[in-house]
Amino acid sequence: MSTICALSTPRGVGGIAVVRVSGEQAINICAALVRPIKQRLEQVGSNRTVFAKVYDDEKTLDEVMVTVFRAPHSFTGEDTVEISCHGGIYITERLLTLLLAQGCVMAAAGEFTKRAYLNGKLDLAQAEAVIDLIHARSPLQARNALGQLDGRLSRKVSALRAALCEIGTEIMAYVDYPEETIGEIDEASITQRLSQNATSLEKLLRSFDMGHLIREGIPTAIIGKPNVGKSTLMNALLGKDKSIVTDIAGTTRDTVEESALVGDMVLHLMDTAGIRETSDTVEAIGVERARAAAESAALVIALIDGSRPPDDEDKAILSIAKEKRSILIINKSDLPQQAELTDLAPVIRLSAKNEDGLEALHQAIRAMFKTETVEGESLNNLRQRQAVSEALVLVQSALSAMESGLGADMAGLDVTSAAEALATLTGESVREQMIEDIFSRFCVGK
Numbered sequence: 001m002s003t004i005c006a007l008s009t010p011r012g013v014g015g016i017a018v019v020r021v022s023g024e025q026a027i028n029i030c031a032a033l034v035r036p037i038k039q040r041l042e043q044v045g046s047n048r049t050v051f052a053k054v055y056d057d058e059k060t061l062d063e064v065m066v067t068v069f070r071a072p073h074s075f076t077g078e079d080t081v082e083i084s085c086h087g088g089i090y091i092t093e094r095l096l097t098l099l100l101a102q103g104c105v106m107a108a109a110g111e112f113t114k115r116a117y118l119n120g121k122l123d124l125a126q127a128e129a130v131i132d133l134i135h136a137r138s139p140l141q142a143r144n145a146l147g148q149l150d151g152r153l154s155r156k157v158s159a160l161r162a163a164l165c166e167i168g169t170e171i172m173a174y175v176d177y178p179e180e181t182i183g184e185i186d187e188a189s190i191t192q193r194l195s196q197n198a199t200s201l202e203k204l205l206r207s208f209d210m211g212h213l214i215r216e217g218i219p220t221a222i223i224g225k226p227n228v229g230k231s232t233l234m235n236a237l238l239g240k241d242k243s244i245v246t247d248i249a250g251t252t253r254d255t256v257e258e259s260a261l262v263g264d265m266v267l268h269l270m271d272t273a274g275i276r277e278t279s280d281t282v283e284a285i286g287v288e289r290a291r292a293a294a295e296s297a298a299l300v301i302a303l304i305d306g307s308r309p310p311d312d313e314d315k316a317i318l319s320i321a322k323e324k325r326s327i328l329i330i331n332k333s334d335l336p337q338q339a340e341l342t343d344l345a346p347v348i349r350l351s352a353k354n355e356d357g358l359e360a361l362h363q364a365i366r367a368m369f370k371t372e373t374v375e376g377e378s379l380n381n382l383r384q385r386q387a388v389s390e391a392l393v394l395v396q397s398a399l400s401a402m403e404s405g406l407g408a409d410m411a412g413l414d415v416t417s418a419a420e421a422l423a424t425l426t427g428e429s430v431r432e433q434m435i436e437d438i439f440s441r442f443c444v445g446k
Helices: 026-031 089-101 111-118 124-134 139-149 152-176 187-216 230-238 281-296 312-322 358-368 382-403 408-426 432-439
Strands: 004-007 016-022 034-036 048-056 059-069 080-086 218-223 256-262 265-271 299-305 326-331 347-349
Touching: 004 089, 004 111, 016 026, 016 089, 016 111, 026 034, 026 080, 034 059, 048 089, 059 089, 080 089, 111 124, 111 432, 124 139, 124 152, 124 382, 124 408, 124 432, 139 152, 139 187, 152 187, 152 382, 152 408, 187 382, 187 408, 218 230, 218 281, 218 312, 230 256, 230 265, 230 299, 230 326, 230 358, 256 358, 265 358, 281 312, 299 312, 299 358, 312 326, 326 358, 347 358, 382 408
Parallel strands: 218 265, 218 299, 299 326, 326 347
Antiparallel strands: 004 016, 016 080, 034 048, 048 059, 059 080, 256 265
16 A cells, blocks of 8 residues: 555644654655654654654754654554644645655545554444544534444444354254254244344344434424524523524524534524414415424424413414424513413423523433433444344344244345344445445545
């Protein structure tokens, strides 16, 4: 493989920038430009950082800290050099130009992580966790990605795959070499183990719903009739004025969207038009979009005005909320209260205007989305879900063959195929195009 280089920190002006070089000639190429004060770069031990100067045609370009990682003890599994230079467009671009002149080639997007995968430093699920960790916007997203990077999901999947391989091996030995098999195959044991594996796969598949929400953020619709405080609540959750707030009913006519960090979760908030009967054509479109937002949301926050008795429009709002995972907000708690509590739970009284009671809302959201899945063990993307879903269908097919009396030989192929489907999740068996598709989503330098 060629020796690659790239800027691994964002391009622009900053305190420092990191240029990464990886490949068989990484140390030799860098040694032609980077000269430590007390020894040659080739003499620097693995996982050591030293002070050095970078030379451009025998003139000092920059003073740097350089770290050497020798194969296989590096992120990529190859010899790697990381040069921490002063941040700035000229310095970094000139350094990259010098490296290219010495024989490096520019790294493609995700090529460092791709090489880590190809060299056995990461499996495919762990590699996907790298980009999730880079893009994490909340503590929960970061912890989940870090757990997957640590191999928690991979170990769970590998254990399931090993169990299926064991069953498949027993069946194949019985079918292909019956004369060498001692006694009859234990079909009852195979049926029981297939059932246990199906249950485990079903549980793992269910983890996708929460894992995907953690990774992508929770689509949250704020609904209510006009002037109940939806926009005020959204602004309070965001900590800034995003939605227009006035005393005029129907101010919000379209869906206003913004992301907010609530506790350790990201909410994709949608402030919607007030839901009511209206003859105004533009407002009516907004009302329909509000209903659509509530339908597509993973969480609905329904507001009613606590200072007024609930009317038919409020009851219609509650009917929408009851169909979804929802929280009822009785707003304007700073005014004399007339609204009664409903059977919708949880119910929180607050004043969005004064931002009183927001912590109770935060706690209710955290409790609602608390997951029993250990962080890092949930399925996070559609590719992972597809692999587990395919394996589950095949195991259920094998189980059906056993329970219907068709025999172990009929179930054997499905069991083997199920194990192969799980292998695609970690990348033990995967098409080259799939690898290219996955790493193309990475940034250059990682």
